Amino acid sequence: xxxxxxxxxxxxxxxxxxxxxxxxxxxxxxxxxxxxxxxxxxxxxxxxxxxxxxxxxxxxxxxxxxxxxxxxxxxxxxxxxxxxxxxxxxx
Numbered sequence: 001x002x003x004x005x006x007x008x009x010x011x012x013x014x015x016x017x018x019x020x021x022x023x024x025x026x027x028x029x030x031x032x033x034x035x036x037x038x039x040x041x042x043x044x045x046x047x048x049x050x051x052x053x054x055x056x057x058x059x060x061x062x063x064x065x066x067x068x069x070x071x072x073x074x075x076x077x078x079x080x081x082x083x084x085x086x087x088x089x090x091x
Contacts, residue, residue: 005031007079008038009067011057020053021046023087026071027057031082035060041083045090 011027014020028046032038043052067073067086076086084090 003033005033005080005082006038006060007031007062007064008035009057009059009062010038010042010055012053013056014053020050021090023089026068027086028084029062029067029072029076029079029086030084031079033082045084 030038079085
């Protein structure tokens with residue numbers, strides 16, 4: 001039986017986005033098997049060379065239509081696949 005994937009949305013408690021990897025000032029979208037898998041993917045793909053900031057918001061099983069239509073939705077990859085779908089560039 002195939003394990004179902006879950007969409008996660010994380011927002012970070014950061015003051016200056018330039019101190020962190022590009023694009024995460026708005027947040028980070030991850031599709032994963034579970035919460036631990038989402039964190040692992042984020043740490044490996046986005047925060048591999050810097051510390052991950054504290055979370056300001058964590059949403060499990062996010063509905064994509066709840067995300068920002070001006071910045072997030074037009075600039076994300078397919079959220080059905082396991083991995084980082086926002087911001088772009090962390091596949």
